Amino acid sequence: MIKDKLDLKIIKFLKENSRASYAHIGREIGLSASAVGERVQRLEDTGVIKKYVTIIDAKKMGFSVSAYILMSIDSKHFHHFMDTLESFPEIEQCSRVTGENCLIIKVVVKDSDHLQEVIDRLTPYGNPSTQVILSDIIANSSKIID
């Protein structure tokens, strides 16, 4: 768990650049590298730090279209759908939201043909309503700390 402001400062640095070295963070916040390392270890162990990930430009990987798909899953298919979710590599996010078996799904696909194919694969489970993303104005920049 988080103990003090130094923990918050460390988290702030790692959120902005997860490859920042402990030595570098330590210099910035006035702590030795080993102290930073120990704190990060504790934050990892207690689950405050969940993962270090790299953000890739999907467009440069040939995935040019993103979309939100809102759908209410037929209750008879709900559990089965949850099991098959993993078979959709196009799904980047999937949140269950308030409303009867309502999901908000974010997909990343190559092109509109690919989007259509994904929608067709989802349709047996409910009635997907799709909104194509024109631009990401803010992307994953949780400013919880500031």
Added chain:
Amino acid sequence: MIKDKLDLKIIKFLKENSRASYAHIGREIGLSASAVGERVQRLEDTGVIKKYVTIIDAKKMGFSVSAYILMSIDSKHFHHFMDTLESFPEIEQCSRVTGENCLIIKVVVKDSDHLQEVIDRLTPYGNPSTQVILSDIIANSSKIID
């Protein structure tokens, strides 16, 4: 830009753990540390790798409620709203989607009071429709590569 399968393998490792060392990645994929370093440098320079970030458990930071807010911004306020977006630290994602000035916004807040306050601050710009997130089934796991 991406050149070959080795680049893809490197990206795959870094997506899973952005703190993996070049030496470690090199050992896994059969390349020297310096070769991995050069490739990563190129991927960063060409914008394929956008950022290294750390995923923090929002609940452990005291932010227990997340929600999607769908809204269509009044056209007269649209530009002004875009400028004030940055003043909402609660907004984790904001995407412009198809439909007239339509936005899908993901917010992370402390509790329902805090959610209400955010909604009240958004209301002057349009008519926010809110769906509280019950659970994140898939979160930011773009499996574009596999």
Added chain:
DNA sequence: GATGAAACTCTGCCGCC
């Protein structure tokens, strides 16, 4: 908990292939 020192590992740069 933080520190500093020691042992180990990684990174960045080089010339070479």
Added chain:
DNA sequence: GGCGGCAGAGTTTCATC
């Protein structure tokens, strides 16, 4: 473009406070 080697920097562990 990749490799090996090297110097400098970073990490990890541990005794000490």
